[in-house]
Amino acid sequence: MADINTINKDFADLFNQGNELLLEGSSDVMNETRKNAFQDFSKLGIPTRANENYKYTNLIPAFDHPYNVNLRYQNVDVDLNEIFQCDVPELDTNMVLLTNGWYYGNNKELTELPKGVIVCGVQEAAEKYPEIFNAHYGKYAKTDEDGVVALNTALAKDGFFIYVPKGVVIEKPIQVVNLLRSDRDLMATQRNLIVVEENAQAKIIVCDHTLTHHKYLTNSVTEVNVARNAIFDLYTLQNQHLNSVILNSTFIRQESNSNVLSNTISLYGGTIRNNHHVILDEEHCENNTFGMYLMDRDQHVDNFTSIDHAKPNCLSNEHFKGVMDDQASGAFAGRIFVRRDAQQTQAYQSNNNLLLSNDAVINTKPQLVIDADDVKCSHGATVGQMDEDALFYLRARGIDEKEARQMLMFAFAHEIIEKIRVEPLKERIDELVDKRLRGEISKCNTCAIACNH
Amino acid sequence: MLSIKNLHVSIEGKDILKGINLDVKPGEVHAIMGPNGAGKSTLASVLAGRDLYNVTEGEVLFQGKDLLDMEPEDRAKEGIFLGFQYPIEIPGVSTVNFMKTAVNEHRKYKGLDPLSASDFLKLMREKKSLVEIDSKLTNRSVNEGFSGGEKKKNEIFQMAMLEPKLAVLDETDSGLDIDALRVVANGVNKLKTRDNATIVITHYQRLLDYIVPDVVHVLYDGRIVKTAGKELALELEEKGYDWIKEENGK
Numbered sequence: 001m002a003d004i005n006t007i008n009k010d011f012a013d014l015f016n017q018g019n020e021l022l023l024e025g026s027s028d029v030m031n032e033t034r035k036n037a038f039q040d041f042s043k044l045g046i047p048t049r050a051n052e053n054y055k056y057t058n059l060i061p062a063f064d065h066p067y068n069v070n071l072r073y074q075n076v077d078v079d080l081n082e083i084f085q086c087d088v089p090e091l092d093t094n095m096v097l098l099t100n101g102w103y104y105g106n107n108k109e110l111t112e113l114p115k116g117v118i119v120c121g122v123q124e125a126a127e128k129y130p131e132i133f134n135a136h137y138g139k140y141a142k143t144d145e146d147g148v149v150a151l152n153t154a155l156a157k158d159g160f161f162i163y164v165p166k167g168v169v170i171e172k173p174i175q176v177v178n179l180l181r182s183d184r185d186l187m188a189t190q191r192n193l194i195v196v197e198e199n200a201q202a203k204i205i206v207c208d209h210t211l212t213h214h215k216y217l218t219n220s221v222t223e224v225n226v227a228r229n230a231i232f233d234l235y236t237l238q239n240q241h242l243n244s245v246i247l248n249s250t251f252i253r254q255e256s257n258s259n260v261l262s263n264t265i266s267l268y269g270g271t272i273r274n275n276h277h278v279i280l281d282e283e284h285c286e287n288n289t290f291g292m293y294l295m296d297r298d299q300h301v302d303n304f305t306s307i308d309h310a311k312p313n314c315l316s317n318e319h320f321k322g323v324m325d326d327q328a329s330g331a332f333a334g335r336i337f338v339r340r341d342a343q344q345t346q347a348y349q350s351n352n353n354l355l356l357s358n359d360a361v362i363n364t365k366p367q368l369v370i371d372a373d374d375v376k377c378s379h380g381a382t383v384g385q386m387d388e389d390a391l392f393y394l395r396a397r398g399i400d401e402k403e404a405r406q407m408l409m410f411a412f413a414h415e416i417i418e419k420i421r422v423e424p425l426k427e428r429i430d431e432l433v434d435k436r437l438r439g440e441i442s443k444c445n446t447c448a449i450a451c452n453h
Numbered sequence: 454m455l456s457i458k459n460l461h462v463s464i465e466g467k468d469i470l471k472g473i474n475l476d477v478k479p480g481e482v483h484a485i486m487g488p489n490g491a492g493k494s495t496l497a498s499v500l501a502g503r504d505l506y507n508v509t510e511g512e513v514l515f516q517g518k519d520l521l522d523m524e525p526e527d528r529a530k531e532g533i534f535l536g537f538q539y540p541i542e543i544p545g546v547s548t549v550n551f552m553k554t555a556v557n558e559h560r561k562y563k564g565l566d567p568l569s570a571s572d573f574l575k576l577m578r579e580k581k582s583l584v585e586i587d588s589k590l591t592n593r594s595v596n597e598g599f600s601g602g603e604k605k606k607n608e609i610f611q612m613a614m615l616e617p618k619l620a621v622l623d624e625t626d627s628g629l630d631i632d633a634l635r636v637v638a639n640g641v642n643k644l645k646t647r648d649n650a651t652i653v654i655t656h657y658q659r660l661l662d663y664i665v666p667d668v669v670h671v672l673y674d675g676r677i678v679k680t681a682g683k684e685l686a687l688e689l690e691e692k693g694y695d696w697i698k699e700e701n702g703k
Contacts, residue, residue, distance in 0.1 A: 393541040393595075396501050397555040397611060398529035398562070407554070411545025411594075
């Protein structure tokens with residue numbers, strides 16, 4: 001096995017030798033950001049377990065693999081619109097596709113979007129809408145704290161860009177499906193930017209769909225700025241195969257009176273690490289950060305979250321729940337910062353875990369750093385087994401043991417699903433989670449949304 | 454209907470039931486009374502199939518079948534119903550979904566098709582009015598946030614839905630105010646037929662003013678030490694359990 005220095009050196013070589021390709025087609029702002037990010041990466045490297053924030057996730061095996069890297073858009077030899085069709089009944093969305101992290105060149109035109117809304121690739125946005133793009137790109141994702149984010153920024157070429165102008169309400173959710181399709185093992189870097197202006201409203205669903213069984217490492221970073229009075233939902237569905245590594249970092253900045261709900265649902269994947277950072281940068285923001293993970297076999301999931309109450313009078317609710325079976329392992333870290341002048345802050349956090357086997361492992365760590373004195377904060381973490389009394393109660397009414405267990409697990413998970421504010425999506429996720437808990441989705445070759453087994 | 458012969462039960466090596474004999478026939482109401490720690494709740498749990506207990510000796514036949522050999526869910530589908538002393542709260546499982554699953558499991562066992570959604574709701578409405586349970590309760594998660602009385606009423610509602618042949622009501626009267634007690638007792642009486650039977654387990658005679666037993670047993674120190682008609686309950690009410698203890702040498 002390679003050591004961490006070899007891995008870091010390989011990335012330095014990639015950056016230097018591929019520099020021409022990296023700069024090609026990217027705007028000056030992207031390339032300037034890239035240069036600085038690479039310097040940060042050179043200092044930080046890929047985080048190892050010696051890094052407190054990555055104590056429970058060993059990334060060396062994830063990176064220690066000869067991946068193919070595409071520094072240029074690869075033409076797709078089939079029509080992805082034909083191959084992939086989302087079949088969720090009644091889930092009517094504005095759908096766009098990405099291919100291995102790049103905005104697909106053959107996306108159908110979204111005809112139903114309100115005037116002024118922009119949905120396109122990041123490269124295209126940098127070129128066509130520099131005044132919006134440059135005001136936000138690289139402003140929220142911190143490259144000097146996490147080597148994974150620095151690496152993404154150093155290698156970032158494309159991803160999706162969504163702009164919702166002032167006062168515009170998008171009724172139909174925008175759905176972004178990243179299709180992973182390759183004839184070789186692949187590392188995909190995806191960089192996304194979402195800008196929601198004042199009084200605007202949008203719901204975005206992001207999902208993955210592995211079309212081939214190669215080993216994938218996806219390193220994606222999404223930056224989001226939600227302006228005053230805006231309402232924004234971000235649903236992330238992770239459902240790849242066991243041979244995949246998902247590194248997903250999201251940075252959300254909120255302005256005054258904005259309301260954000262995110263829900264990250266990890267159904268399947270080899271190794272999943274979610275970094276979720278929120279900064280409540282003006283007063284009277286509301287943030288809801290939810291997540292659910294259902295892991296079995298040797299799967300690993302790590303949700304690392306940080307909610308920064310930078311200004312007074314904001315409310316945050318955070319709730320993550322997980323069901324762990326077999327030898328699955330996982331971690332949750334919940335950081336809440338309440339800065340010195342952020343009085344009247346309300347911050348609530350909880351993490352509940354259900355362990356179904358003796359070998360499943362979860363490490364949960366709430367971490368509250370409170371520098372203000374007039375705040376309401378709470379946190380709680382539980383790790384437990386199936387409630388035997390509840391199980392017997394259901395069985396004593398004639399429900400067989402398997403079904404009774406299923407009902408209890410589903411009830412446990414449903415608390416997170418019911419927070420979804422898109423009704424057909426909620427029903428679909430309910431159905432998927434029910435199937436997933438029954439063991440009917442395994443080595444799923446289709447995306448969570450389109451799963452039609 | 455139910456025949457218990459020389460039943461011995463222990464938990465973690467400690468003997469709780471030390472040779473119970475009991476016969477219950479269709480149409481009968483039996484009351485089992487006794488002081489705390491006599492083994493009343495253990496008997497109820499063993500009949501329902503709770504696996505915390507070890508049956509060391511004896512047999513239990515229910516309609517000729519070996520009950521002790523069956524899983525709890527199969528006992529329920531054969532027609533045994535345990536009214537829990539402490540009904541369990543199950544957040545996230547709706548009462549509707551819970552009862553629908555249970556009723557359809559019972560139907561499947563009998564070779565019947567599952568009820569349609571509308572037939573099921575109709576059945577629920579009927580049974581709710583029969584046992585005078587508030588509609589709001591069934592819209593919530595099973596027992597979640599219910600008061601003691603609401604939980605016990607919910608037990609009787611479930612009993613009405615499942616129409617058991619033998620209901621074992623474990624301390625259903627504990628923690629009930631007089632109104633809730635009356636509702637619970639009325640429910641039990643309305644559900645009584647010539648073909649089903651009820652075992653009422655209780656500390657106090659009070660419930661037996663409303664549910665009149667055919668037979669009263671006194672369970673003491675793991676054995677049934679006295680069996681008589683309903684007048685025995687009144688005697689116990691008056692004299693307490695001390696004379697039972699004395700008669701049995703403790």
